Amino acid sequence: MLTLTVALKAQTTQENTGENNIVIKKYQAKAPPTQFFGAEAFKPTNQTVIRWLGMGGFFINSRGTTMMFDPVLEGFDMPVMIEFPITPKEIPHLDAIxxxxxxxxxFSLPTNKDLLPVTKAFHSTIYVDSLMTNEGFPSFGHIIGGKFRFGNIKVRLTPADHAYQNAYPGMSKRHFKNEDACGFWIDTPDGSIWAQGDSRLMNEHLQMKTPDAILFDFSDSEWHFTFEGALKIANAYPNTPLLLSHWGSVDAPDFAPFNADPEKLKAQVVNPERVFVLAPGEPYVLKRLVK
Incomplete structure (x- = not known):
């Protein structure tokens, strides 16, 4: 597991006003106030409900089948600007992470270790599975394009380009491969969800079938889609709702991976009303697009 503080710490800038030097913190878009939820959100329903957890994480309850994607609910090593909408001890059960x-x-070890007693299975790439296996998790590793299912949900791994570690000598002794990271295509009874994960833009990302919702990796970093890449993906699927993540959570105004402004996206994207700036914990009901 890699920590991000080795890359950069948040800083402030100084503005000289003549007589006084005033320290001004750079503007950073921040998520709306958290909407807390509890065990009631895990009960069976007649629909699929998605909730942003903050950071890059999401919780999905699809008619009683429950899962989390990249949950970070505690123990992060940089200051955060949000309250997490639920604690691990409040989570009654998960079919999968x-x-x-x-x-x-x-991949938050503190969060996942605390969720271990209530989680049936963990799924990831072959590499991340090796890390989870070493921690004693009931985990499964899959190749890109590999498929698995649990409950009423079918999942396929989608490609990612996020081997940034190789560009920084000394950051890791290991040579990383693109297939060490992934996204997930999630088919539910109420529609399809593309959980993108972190990635630079790839041609494959523009050539997928149209999802009914995208868990949208929104970041200005060159090792993510960048703003221009995010626009290309958004406009490749012009009617798909975009549930923004990876922004507005970490207090790091000078660290590009955690910074992007939803208002700028709304100003340029096709059909801006489909850009959803969810509060952490706010429910979004998945609906199939009219084809």
């Missing part, structure tokens, strides 16, 4: 890659803002 899906992990996109090994960075600790997606």
């Amino acid at each position: 899906l992990i996109s890659h090994a960075d600790n803002d997606h």
Whole structure:
């Protein structure tokens, strides 16, 4: 598991006003106030409900089949600007946890260790599975394009380009491969969800069938889609709701991976009303697009 503080710490900038030097913190878009939820959100329903957990994480309850994607609910090693909408001890059960890659803002050992007693299975890439196996998790590793299912949900791993570690000598002794990270295509009884994970833009990302919702990796970092890449993906699926993540959570105004402004996306994207700036914990009901 990789920590991100080795890359950069948040800083402030100084503005000289003449007589006084005033320290001004750079503007950073922040998520709306948290909407807390509890065990009631895990009960069976007649629909599929998605909740952003903050950071890059989501909780999905699809007619009683429950899962989390990249949950970080505690123990992160940088200051955060949000309250997490639920604590691990409040979670009654999960059919699965899906992990996109090994960075600790997606693969949180403190969170996953505390969720271990209530989670049936963990799924990820072959590499991340090896890390989870070493921790004693009931985990399964899959190749890109690999498929699995649990409850009423079918999942397929989608490709990612996020082997940034190789670009920074000394950051890791291991040579990373693109297939060490992934996204997930999630088919539910109420529609399809593309959980993108972290990635630079790939041609494959523009050539998928149309999802009914995208758990949208929204970040200005060159090792993510970037703003221009996010626009390309959004406009490739012009009617798909975009549930923004990876923004507005970590107090790091000078650290590009955690910074992006939803208002800028709304100003340029096709059909801006489909950009959902959810509060952590706010429910979103999945609906099939009219084809």
